[in-house]
Amino acid sequence: MVTADINxxxxxxxxxxxxxxxxxxxxxxxxxxxxxxxxxxxxLRLTDLxxxxxxxxxxxxxxxxxxxxxxxxxxGHWDTSDQDDLTCLNWLHQRGDLLPLQPLTKVTxxxxxQPGQLPPPPPAAAAxxxxxxxxxxxxxxxxxxxxxxxxxxxxxxxxxxxxFPYYRxxxxxxxxxxxxxxxxxxxFRRIQRDKSQSxxxxxxxxxxxxxxxxxxxxxxxxxxxxxxSSCLINKPVL
DNA sequence: ACGATGATAAACAGCG
DNA sequence: TCGCTGTTTATCATCG
Numbered sequence: 001m002v003t004a005d006i007n008x009x010x011x012x013x014x015x016x017x018x019x020x021x022x023x024x025x026x027x028x029x030x031x032x033x034x035x036x037x038x039x040x041x042x043x044l045r046l047t048d049l050x051x052x053x054x055x056x057x058x059x060x061x062x063x064x065x066x067x068x069x070x071x072x073x074x075x076g077h078w079d080t081s082d083q084d085d086l087t088c089l090n091w092l093h094q095r096g097d098l099l100p101l102q103p104l105t106k107v108t109x110x111x112x113x114q115p116g117q118l119p120p121p122p123p124a125a126a127a128x129x130x131x132x133x134x135x136x137x138x139x140x141x142x143x144x145x146x147x148x149x150x151x152x153x154x155x156x157x158x159x160x161x162x163x164f165p166y167y168r169x170x171x172x173x174x175x176x177x178x179x180x181x182x183x184x185x186x187x188f189r190r191i192q193r194d195k196s197q198s199x200x201x202x203x204x205x206x207x208x209x210x211x212x213x214x215x216x217x218x219x220x221x222x223x224x225x226x227x228x229s230s231c232l233i234n235k236p237v238l
Numbered sequence: 239a240c241g242a243t244g245a246t247a248a249a250c251a252g253c254g
Numbered sequence: 255t256c257g258c259t260g261t262t263t264a265t266c267a268t269c270g
Contacts, residue, residue, distance in 0.1 A: 134245085177244090181244090
């Protein structure tokens with residue numbers, strides 16, 4: 001595992017599109033425009049980076065070349081615009097063990113919401129219909145989408161509401177279901193917050209590593225059943 | 239018909 | 255006291 005920080009890479013003119021891929025081990029993620037000075041640390045397996053770069057070029061890429069890429073050197077060969085298929089996860093699919101999902105097409109970046117700003121209205125059907133995902137899947141996606149891979153219940157609610165308009169207007173019973181799922185499911189584990197630093201109530205919740213694949217499989221099945229147009233499967237988080 | 243799974247509702251205790 | 259969080263139990267629906 002190698003670690004780099006985004007600001008350092010950006011100073012070295014590391015292409016944003018490359019950073020896009022580097023931010024998540026095994027996953028692609030759009031990097032939001034973070035506030036100036038905010039240092040984001042990123043981690044990835046060097047092997048995964050090699051796979052990505054090899055997929056982008058016609059020849060295999062060594063670990064050395066990949067690590068040079070992380071340092072912002074040797075990028076010219078792979079330089080590409082943000083608009084091309086860097087957001088495509090096919091290279092992960094080729095990798096096989098990283099992306100147990102259906103072959104993916106271009107990933108649609110999530111519009112970034114500003115505090116207090118309402119998101120753009122979703123299509124009527126999407127807004128009014130209940131998502132096909134189980135609560136376990138929703139919780140899983142929310143936690144996986146967090147930088148620390150752990151979230152308090154309140155933030156899990158927030159993630160679901162942000163990503164599924166249905167729950168903006170749904171009655172409060174679904175929150176009960178979320179808590180019910182967290183408590184009952186073996187897939188999720190409660191972590192005590194650091195009392196010295198934490199502000200707010202409750203614990204943090206994370207995904208048990210041994211159940212992660214099962215959760216991914218559940219998502220994949222949902223996706224297969226409902227077709228590739230399902231909104232979530234094309235999200236950067238997955 | 240049956241079991242597994244998931245959704246929903248509700249009651250209750252603990253905590254800030 | 256109040257609201258949130260977490261646990262537990264019960265019931266119902268759906269699916270294989």
